[in-house]
Each structure stands twice: as structure tokens, then as C-alpha cells.
Amino acid sequence: AEQLNALAPGAGPKKTIFLTTGAEAVENAIKIARFHTRRSAVLAFSGAFHGRTLACVSLTGKVQPYKAGFGPMLPEVYHLPYPMPYHGVTLEHSLRALEQLFKADVDPARVAAIIIEPVLGEGGFYAAPSEFLRRLRGVCDSHGIVLIADEIQSGFGRTGRMFAIEHAGVEPDLITLAKSVAGGVPLSAVTGKADIMDAPGPGGLGGTFAGSPLGCAAGLAVLEVMREEQLLKRAQEIGRFMSSRLKGLQARFPCVGDVRALGAMVALELVKNARADAPDADLTRALVQAAGRRGLVILSCGVYSNVIRFLAPLTISDTHLKEGCHLFEQALEEVAGAGVKATAAG
Structure with a gap:
């Protein structure tokens, strides 16, 4: 106390x-x-x-x-x-x-x-x-x-x-x-x-x-x-790393409408056609399942059930953090990649 x-x-x-x-x-x-x-x-x-x-x-x-x-x-x-x-x-x-x-x-x-x-x-x-x-x-x-x-x-x-x-x-x-x-x-x-x-x-x-x-x-x-272990500093490092990786995905995938982070409290919001007023809860559910098939447990949240939240342990190693981000990227490519390819072809 x-x-x-x-x-x-x-x-x-x-x-x-x-x-x-x-x-x-x-x-x-x-x-x-x-x-x-x-x-x-x-x-x-x-x-x-x-x-x-x-x-x-x-x-x-x-x-x-x-x-x-x-x-x-x-x-x-x-x-x-x-x-x-x-x-x-x-x-x-x-x-x-x-x-x-x-x-x-x-x-x-x-x-x-x-x-x-x-x-x-x-x-x-x-x-x-x-x-x-x-x-x-x-x-x-x-x-x-x-x-x-x-x-x-x-x-x-x-x-x-x-x-x-x-x-x-x-x-x-x-x-x-x-x-x-x-x-x-x-x-x-x-x-x-x-x-x-x-x-x-x-x-x-x-x-x-x-x-x-x-x-x-x-x-x-x-x-x-x-x-x-200076975990306050570590939280900031985790947030910067994950924000950078997720913003890279935002640039590639129109379904990633927003990436936001305060320290290691990180979120990615999924939408249709890059529109904030068109939340995509179905894609979010599919992404959670695709990540699970790869051994990565992620959680959705949000008023519209279209947000993936990341709460990596503040004690996580760099190796595991990078591995988790890599698996997430693979899962997103699986569920959203077809749409990206169709858009590019069109």
C-alpha cells in the first residue's frame, strides 16, 4: 500500500x-x-x-x-x-x-x-x-x-x-x-x-x-x-516497434484503417475500403482464427468488434516479439491478401 x-x-x-x-x-x-x-x-x-x-x-x-x-x-x-x-x-x-x-x-x-x-x-x-x-x-x-x-x-x-x-x-x-x-x-x-x-x-x-x-x-x-528490468522503458520500446510494423501493414492493406498505440497498448482497426465508417467485424473474426491456426493468440475488441488489440508482455524478448509480428502479418496476408491482389489487378 x-x-x-x-x-x-x-x-x-x-x-x-x-x-x-x-x-x-x-x-x-x-x-x-x-x-x-x-x-x-x-x-x-x-x-x-x-x-x-x-x-x-x-x-x-x-x-x-x-x-x-x-x-x-x-x-x-x-x-x-x-x-x-x-x-x-x-x-x-x-x-x-x-x-x-x-x-x-x-x-x-x-x-x-x-x-x-x-x-x-x-x-x-x-x-x-x-x-x-x-x-x-x-x-x-x-x-x-x-x-x-x-x-x-x-x-x-x-x-x-x-x-x-x-x-x-x-x-x-x-x-x-x-x-x-x-x-x-x-x-x-x-x-x-x-x-x-x-x-x-x-x-x-x-x-x-x-x-x-x-x-x-x-x-x-x-x-x-x-x-x-526498467519495464516502463521497455513498454515504450515495444510500442515503437509494433507501431512501425503495423503501420507498414496499413500502407499495404486498405482494410487496415487505423493503427494507434500508447506505449505497449497497441491496436489495429479493420475497415472496408479504407473507410472509418465501415467497420469490418467479419474480417476481424477471420483474422483471429487465421492467427490461431499459426499458434498466435490475439484478441479482438471495440464498439464494432473490429479492432485487434495487442498487449504483449512487457517482459517479452525481442525474438518472440518479432516472431509474433511475423505470424500476425502472415495471418493478415491470408485473410486480406486476396482483396489486395484483386485491387491491384483491377
């Missing part, structure tokens, strides 16, 4: 509560924010993923497969458009939507928290513009709203900084952590400003297996390895 408190961005005292899963971290962050503010409404974003428990799926901004059939959802949760310049959603669009929401649907004086992934995870690896995060911080300051950074997928060095929100120079009030925090051993955490963390009384937060000795020991070992 002391090490996480020291690593969290911003000045002032911090505190940490340990839990077991990412969903628990998000649930407890919302509870802390509500208790601290004595308010109930929460703002989240389209395309976001915050977990599969009922409160977390209410915050999640995608119906299939997460919400369908599980309603009714948690009340007083409102969604805003996440900035996605590739799809024509600018930070100004998102900020105007926030302004309109405050006018039409919820008084900002009723809002306990705004929760945001600095980089959308399941939503497609879109990074929120730094200016947007700074202005969101300003909105929270103006209205006494708790800003929660969900760093469960983007945190712990993945983007080349300890936390992705550090790229924007923004200090959140609370940060949720899981996944990489203990190298795969079940452990999650909420780290935040001490005065906010102290709001709930004894017994209000916790869990049967929260902060297990094994999980905490693994978490300490992860921090030691990150320092010794």
Missing part, C-alpha cells in the same frame, strides 16, 4: 484499499465517491468496460454481450460519448455532450463521480486526448465531483508510464487497479486521496479474500521486477 500510495500521481497523502477483482475495485471506488460526496449519480462513457457485476456493467458502455438480458441496470448512471477522432467524435463533441447532460438530465450537484478509462480497453484502445482529461478534471473541480481513473487495463506500466493518465499530467481523485498489479495473481486495489478514501466508516468496504497475503507478495514482486 505504501508503494502504491507513493506511485499514484499528484501531491498530498494517499491511501489504498486492496480487493480481489477489477470489478470489486470499481464497485468500491463508486461507493467511496458516493459516501464522500453524499451524492448518487455517476457519469461514464460509451465504449467503456468496467466489469461484469451489476453496478459495473451498468457503467459499461456496450450492450452486447455485457448488458443484454441482465437488466434493469443501476439507476442514475449516465453515459457520454468518448472522444474518438478516428470516428469523428472530437473532445469538443464530448464536452458539449457533458454540458447538455447537465442541462437536460442531471444536476451536477447530484453527481458523485465521473469514471473514465484513460485508454478504452474493451472499447478499442482509443486514448483520451490529454486536453480532454485536463478539462474533465476542471469540470470535476468546479462541481465537487470525484474523478476516477479506471487503470485496470492501462495501468502498471502498460503505456510507458506507471498510469496512463500521467501522460496528460492529470491527477485523479481515485485510481482502480487490477490485472497486472500482481502479475496474474488475484489482487485489485483502489488508491486515492486520503481524505476521500477515509470517508466510509469501518466495515463499509472489504471482501473475504481482499488483500490476500499471496496477492500482496506478488504485487511487491511485480514492482521489484518493474524497477530492475
Whole structure:
């Protein structure tokens, strides 16, 4: 806890509560924010993923497969458009939507928290513009709203900084952590400003297996390895290498609409005829299968299920990284090469 408190961005005292899963971290962050503010409404974003428990799926901004059939959802949760310049959603669009929401649907004086992934995870690896995060911080300051950074997928060095929100120079009030925090051993955490963390009384937060000795020991070992092996620097190297390889594919294949990366959080978006408004989910599924036949496991994501996300281990060797990229290129050539040849012949 002391090490996480020291690593969290911003000045002032911090505190940490340990839990077991990412969903628990998000649930407890919302509870802390509500208790601290004595308010109930929460703002989240389209395309976001915050977990599969009922409160977390209410915050999640995608119906299939997460919400369908599980309603009714948690009340007083409102969604805003996440900035996605590739799809024509600018930070100004998102900020105007926030302004309109405050006018039409919820008084900002009723809002306990705004929760945001600095980089959308399941939503497609879109990074929120730094200016947007700074202005969101300003909105929270103006209205006494708790800003929660969900760093469960983007945190712990993945983007080349300890936390992705550090790229924007923004200090959140609370940060949720899981996944990489203990190298795969079940452990999650909420780290935040001490005065906010102290709001709930004894017994209000916790869990049967929260902060297990094994999980905490693994978490300490992860921090030691990150320092010794300079994994923040390694994340940047991985991102540069993969971006270069994928942009080479973008130049060859019209189906590769966009390549984006923040550190080693890398994505490739597949579209039809180089059009951002024509996502190609079928090609994406075929690409995942073609890669699998070559022994390469890749994952799709995105609001339109047309994004391949790359989360190479920060400890990966150069040899394995190059081999993985080579296998991916072969798979893409298999599923998209025919179209390229037909276009060239035409």
C-alpha cells in the first residue's frame, strides 16, 4: 500500500484499499465517491468496460454481450460519448455532450463521480486526448465531483508510464487497479486521496479474500521486477516497434484503417475500403482464427468488434516479439491478401 500510495500521481497523502477483482475495485471506488460526496449519480462513457457485476456493467458502455438480458441496470448512471477522432467524435463533441447532460438530465450537484478509462480497453484502445482529461478534471473541480481513473487495463506500466493518465499530467481523485498489479495473481486495489478514501466508516468496504497475503507478495514482486528490468522503458520500446510494423501493414492493406498505440497498448482497426465508417467485424473474426491456426493468440475488441488489440508482455524478448509480428502479418496476408491482389489487378 505504501508503494502504491507513493506511485499514484499528484501531491498530498494517499491511501489504498486492496480487493480481489477489477470489478470489486470499481464497485468500491463508486461507493467511496458516493459516501464522500453524499451524492448518487455517476457519469461514464460509451465504449467503456468496467466489469461484469451489476453496478459495473451498468457503467459499461456496450450492450452486447455485457448488458443484454441482465437488466434493469443501476439507476442514475449516465453515459457520454468518448472522444474518438478516428470516428469523428472530437473532445469538443464530448464536452458539449457533458454540458447538455447537465442541462437536460442531471444536476451536477447530484453527481458523485465521473469514471473514465484513460485508454478504452474493451472499447478499442482509443486514448483520451490529454486536453480532454485536463478539462474533465476542471469540470470535476468546479462541481465537487470525484474523478476516477479506471487503470485496470492501462495501468502498471502498460503505456510507458506507471498510469496512463500521467501522460496528460492529470491527477485523479481515485485510481482502480487490477490485472497486472500482481502479475496474474488475484489482487485489485483502489488508491486515492486520503481524505476521500477515509470517508466510509469501518466495515463499509472489504471482501473475504481482499488483500490476500499471496496477492500482496506478488504485487511487491511485480514492482521489484518493474524497477530492475526498467519495464516502463521497455513498454515504450515495444510500442515503437509494433507501431512501425503495423503501420507498414496499413500502407499495404486498405482494410487496415487505423493503427494507434500508447506505449505497449497497441491496436489495429479493420475497415472496408479504407473507410472509418465501415467497420469490418467479419474480417476481424477471420483474422483471429487465421492467427490461431499459426499458434498466435490475439484478441479482438471495440464498439464494432473490429479492432485487434495487442498487449504483449512487457517482459517479452525481442525474438518472440518479432516472431509474433511475423505470424500476425502472415495471418493478415491470408485473410486480406486476396482483396489486395484483386485491387491491384483491377
